[in-house]
Amino acid sequence: MIPIAKPLIGDEEKQAVLEVLDSGMLAQGPRVKAFEEAFAEMCGVKYAVATSSGTTALHVSLLAHGIGPGDEVITSPFTFIASANSVLFVGAKPVFVDIDPVTFNIDPAQIEAAITPRTKAIMPIHLFGLMADMAPIMDIAERHKLVVIEDACQSHGASYQGKRAGAFGTGTFSLYPTKNMTSAEGGMITTSDEVIAESCRVIRQHGMRHRYYHDELGFNFRMTDVHAAIGLAQLYKLQHNNEVRQANARFFNQYLKGVVTPVVPEGCEHVFHQYTVRVSGGRRDALMTYLHDHGVGYGVYYPVPIHKQTYYVKELGYDMSLPEAERAAEEVLSLPVHPALSSQDLETIVATLNDFVGA
Numbered sequence: 394m395i396p397i398a399k400p401l402i403g404d405e406e407k408q409a410v411l412e413v414l415d416s417g418m419l420a421q422g423p424r425v426k427a428f429e430e431a432f433a434e435m436c437g438v439k440y441a442v443a444t445s446s447g448t449t450a451l452h453v454s455l456l457a458h459g460i461g462p463g464d465e466v467i468t469s470p471f472t473f474i475a476s477a478n479s480v481l482f483v484g485a486k487p488v489f490v491d492i493d494p495v496t497f498n499i500d501p502a503q504i505e506a507a508i509t510p511r512t513k514a515i516m517p518i519h520l521f522g523l524m525a526d527m528a529p530i531m532d533i534a535e536r537h538k539l540v541v542i543e544d545a546c547q548s549h550g551a552s553y554q555g556k557r558a559g560a561f562g563t564g565t566f567s568l569y570p571t572k573n574m575t576s577a578e579g580g581m582i583t584t585s586d587e588v589i590a591e592s593c594r595v596i597r598q599h600g601m602r603h604r605y606y607h608d609e610l611g612f613n614f615r616m617t618d619v620h621a622a623i624g625l626a627q628l629y630k631l632q633h634n635n636e637v638r639q640a641n642a643r644f645f646n647q648y649l650k651g652v653v654t655p656v657v658p659e660g661c662e663h664v665f666h667q668y669t670v671r672v673s674g675g676r677r678d679a680l681m682t683y684l685h686d687h688g689v690g691y692g693v694y695y696p697v698p699i700h701k702q703t704y705y706v707k708e709l710g711y712d713m714s715l716p717e718a719e720r721a722a723e724e725v726l727s728l729p730v731h732p733a734l735s736s737q738d739l740e741t742i743v744a745t746l747n748d749f750v751g752a
């Protein structure tokens with residue numbers, strides 16, 4: 394089976410982990426600091442704050458911006474559950490706006506209609522490796538004095554009009570093994586705002602500015618030096634691995650038939666966390682079976698939009714229709730695009746899919 398995702402771990406990561414283990418200092422320390430500095434540089438921001446996961450990066454960012462009970466955060470329903478759940482963790486309410494059917498990202502033209510006196514933030518998700526349409530989003534945020542928290546958990550190294558993901562608002566990244574780079578588990582917050590960066594560091598560590606003095610409520614959301622060692626080694630390979638993903642995507646764009654292939658808007662660098670096609674006419678389930686039977690792994694991200702998840706409907710009372718997100722959930726299918734694919738794998742994926750559609 395050609396896997397849908399595969400982390401590429403080499404001697405660099407292994408060596409770096411052994412060095413940390415031999416040092417005897419395992420918890421958050423000099424490796425985390427080095428990783429934060431290198432990650433901030435990659436994004437083109439002043440500060441990065443490492444956390445234990447992408448989910449905790451989102452959670453901490455919202456808290457650092459003072460978002461809490463009574464506040465609303467405008468976001469996309471077509472994403473991993475952690476995006477919206479982080480808003481619930483701080484006691485605020487996710488307000489869902491439908492997506493642009495071409496990019497799968499939040500439709501900026503529908504954001505303003507969702508703004509109320511309670512709205513505090515917009516949280517665009519840069520889904521599948523493609524950044525949301527940030528120019529109109531930043532414009533709306535500025536006019537309505539809203540915070541922007543980017544969920545860049547799938548977009549390490551992606552850019553929009555020459556500026557990297559995580560450099561527009563407060564950026565949040567996941568370092569889970571299936572992402573474009575990993576630290577096994579881990580997360581990163583990016584910002585050029587010194588006050589926000591410091592607040593994130595304090596919330597990450599028990600609300601502690603001075604050792605054993607706690608002026609606010611915090612958590613243990615730290616990253617360990619063991620994880621940071623892996624993450625730093627992975628960061629050095631990010632550019633190359635993203636280029637391999639892009640080359641794989643170009644191959645698919647050229648040869649796949651009978652499905653809608655991804656579009657890259659002008660001025661965007663797509664880093665293809667996922668290569669996601671649309672399969673219309675109710676053929677997707679048959680295609681899934683066919684791919685499985687022919688040894689091609691795939692993913693459906695995501696089969697249920699968040700406003701239709703049972704917890705949101707039954708417990709939180711969401712009762713709304715967002716037609717483009719719902720249609721995407723029925724039609725999307727992601728093919729393996731990761732840098733561990735061989736050219737034989739690429740040929741197999743194309744041949745299998747084209748056989749299915751009869752091309």
Ligand SMILES: *Cc1c(COP(=O)(O)O)cnc(C)c1O
Pocket residue numbers: 446447448449472473475476518544546547566567568569579580
């Ligand atoms: C992976 C992911 C997250 C959560 O990251 P974890 O590291 O798994 O906690 C959040 N949002 C999106 C869009 C993701 O893809």
